[in-house]
Amino acid sequence: MDESLQKVLADVAAEREAQNRTWGVQDYPDGTGVSFAGRAEESERACADAAASGEVAWRHILTEEFFEALAESDPAALRRELVQTAAVAVQWIQALDRRPGTRTPPEKLVRDRIPEVIVRSGRHPRTRIAEQHEYTSLLRAKLLEEVTEYTSAGAPDELADVLEVLHALAAVHGLTPDDLERRRAAKAAERGGFTGRVVLRLPAADEA
Template sequence: MENEQAPGSLARALADVAAEREAQDRMWGVQEFPDGTGPAFTARSEEAKLECAAAWSRGELTWRHILTEEFYEALAESDPRSLRNELIQTAAVALKWVQSLDRRHGGTVHQTRDGHRSEKLVRDRIPEIIREAGGTPETRTATHEEQAALLRNKLYEEAGEYIATNDPAELADLLEVLHALAALHDLTPEQMEEHRATKAAERGAFSKRLVLRLPH
């Protein structure tokens, strides 16, 4: 049985990755961004494959070559399933590299970035409410460029709170975020409702509890 604390153990490397992910979630919450991948990276992916093969044939293969190949293969994908597979492969190679480092140099204690200040988007009156309760809130005004990303993160946060509590009152928070996102696209609540009604007329709603069985 693998010693979880031994240098080079997979369990230890996975534990460090899990700790880092938890620290990132504490700092930033759920984050959602566009993938930014696709055919534009195909040429770089092919170049990385050739570099990896050439290094192998010369007996000069390094972890850098292998991880670079996996990384650019992921960047060249646009299909979600293929992208996910490539990202898993990239993460697996990165973990193997960590294990190799631990075997050669001994395992070190991973330092998470818990010291960084976390922040999140809040409703306009939250600082006022905190001050009324005797607190001293520290705030900043988000730039227009980061507003969409912050609202997407807030969407996940509010959806998660509803899922965790099953409290219908949380749906009002979710709706507020949806309205704010719609405003970024110059859509009024009335126009949102028009879009919803149009889709309901074309495709139906969810009132019949229909569940589609997907092919294998």
């Protein structure tokens, strides 16, 4: 996962946490359905016309995805469309960040002694201390980064990095490494681990 995507997803996660702190967990009816089918078709035509004339803009693409989501009443289909809508919004933010004068400096959470390592190499790192409200989001972005590095390279050392981030996230929730291990062991006793290499065959979408 590239750094620009990690930054956007961390910003989105921070905003979601801020929403939860302000309003709590919200649950409303979808309010979607066939009544929006006309708007979906209209936005699809508008996007196609703009593309054909070379005048397509992000608003055309996002509007098309948004109204396609509103036209869905089946929860599974609605979810797929909302994921596509969110992905386009994320792409739009990344495009904004790439524009001269609007891009925020790239940054990421690093281990505490990394600045020392950089100084010893003759460079001068620019650092800041994360605010408490953004720390969890930065850790989650770091977890995605480390997991991606492991899945890409498959190096065992990357698992140690994943574990370090997991321990830091556990501490955010008031858990020690021993607490986390006890929870892992309890789940393993109840549900088993993965040593048996059991693969569950999931039903097709039309069978679910």
